[in-house]
Structures are given as structure tokens and as C-alpha cells.
């Protein structure tokens with residue numbers, strides 16, 4: 001049976017409550033100060049791959065949208081990451097975080113050393129948004145409903161527990177606190193308006209579940225590779241390498 005708008009929204013929010021990556025043990029370690037500097041670096045390197053994929057998936061989405069009003073509402077997402085005018089953009093802000101943890105930003109931006117499962121997960125997200133219905137594509141972005149809370153926790157946890165953390169190195173997350181709610185308010189409204197049959201509601205819910213898997217798989221990959229007993233796959237970043245040379 002088709003759910004009411006309120007019931008369907010509650011169903012989507014429950015998917016976050018059950019499956020969002022704020023519950024992953026890697027995040028507990030990271031936010032509580034339990035990661036070594038190299039484990040934080042591994043996260044920065046791998047998460048860069050997600051940052052790199054996001055504007056590509058938004059461009060893939062926009063290439064399929066025929067309604068100019070929807071493209072107009074969506075295009076700021078690309079500018080938020082790539083920058084526009086005075087705004088240097090999220091990718092540059094992420095590289096500032098890479099600088100702060102002592103990594104060579106050119107290495108991070110090269111995406112060498114990224115774990116295989118991170119690549120598979122992020123590339124699958126870009127393909128999903130390119131190939132599925134527009135409704136499923138928009139629904140898959142709705143994990144951002146749950147992101148401001150994890151960003152606020154992360155800012156607080158990193159500031160309390162790591163020397164590298166300050167306003168400058170964490171500016172990526174601070175900025176997302178104002179960008180994400182605007183995007184997700186639009187995305188949620190669009191999904192609630194367009195998921196007007198049971199079949200469409202089921203497809204949108206499945207898309208959101210798929211996206212929680214994309215996020216969870218990245219943290220499983222990190223945990224397996226870099227938390228003891230660490231098992232770095234061939235080609236994965238080796239701790240101690242690709243650091244900024246520090247003057248003696």
C-alpha cells in the first residue's frame with residue numbers, strides 16, 4: 001500500500017537510524033581519539049576518493065535532468081565541492097585537512113593508495129546515479145539527512161583529541177553544516193513529492209539503503225586494512241610514506 005507522506009518520511013529516517021555509518025566502529029575510534037596518526041591519515045586518503053566522486057555523480061545526475069528548475073536547484077552541489085568565486089570549495093578544504101595531518105596533498109589528490117573497496121563503493125555510487133531513475137538518484141543522496149549530526153560529532157571529537165585539529169583543518173566539516181541541510185531539504189521534498197506509488201516508495205527506500213551500504217563498505221575497508229590485525233591490500237597506502245617533508 002502506498003504510504004502517506006509522513007509515514008514514508010518516517011520510513012526513510014528509520015533507514016538512517018538502522019544503517020547510517022555513524023554506527024560503524026571506525027567512527028567510534030576516530031571521534032574518540034582512538035586512531036593513531038597513521039589511521040587518521042588512511043581515513044583522509046580514502047575519504048578523498050569519496051569527495052572526488054561526489055561532484056562527478058552530481059554532474060552525471062544533472063546530465064540526465066530535463067527540467068531546468070531541477071538543474072538550477074541541484075547545481076550548487078557541484079560548486080560547493082569544486083568551488084566558485086571566493087569559495088575555494090570542499091575538495092580544496094579536504095586537501096587542507098590532508099596538509100594538517102602531514103600528508104603530501106599531491107599524493108592524496110592523485111588517488112593512488114586508495115583501497116580497492118573504497119573505489120568500488122564510490123564508483124558504484126556514481127554509476128547508480130547515472131543509470132537508475134531520477135527518483136532513485138535523488139533518494140540516494142538522502143543519507144545527508146543524517147550527516148550534520150555526524151559532522152558536528154566529528155568536529156567536537158577531533159578538536160578534543162587530536163593536535164592537528166583546528167578551525168582551519170576542520171573547515172570542510174564546518175562548512176557542510178550549513179550546505180547539507182539546504183541540499184537535503186530540497187532532496188527530501190522532491191522525493192516525497194515524486195514517490196507517489198508503493199512501487200516508487202519501495203525503489204526510493206532501496207536506493208537509500210544502497211547508499212548506506214556505499215558508506216558502510218568504505219569504513220569496513222579502512223577497518224580491515226588499518227586497524228589491528230591490519231591487512232593492507234596490495235597497492236594500499238603504506239603508513240610512513242607520502243608525508244610532507246619537514247624541515248630539520
Ligand SMILES: O=C(O)c1cc(C(=O)O)c2c(n1)C(=O)C(=O)c1cc(C(=O)O)[nH]c1-2
Pocket residue numbers: 054140141142143144146147150151176215
Ligand atoms: O562525513 C560524512 O559522514 C558524510 C556523509 C555523507 C553522506 O551521508 O553521504 C556526505 C558527506 N559527509 C559530505 O560531506 C558530502 O558532501 C556529501 C554529499 C553527499 C551526496 O550523497 O550527495 N553525501 C555526503
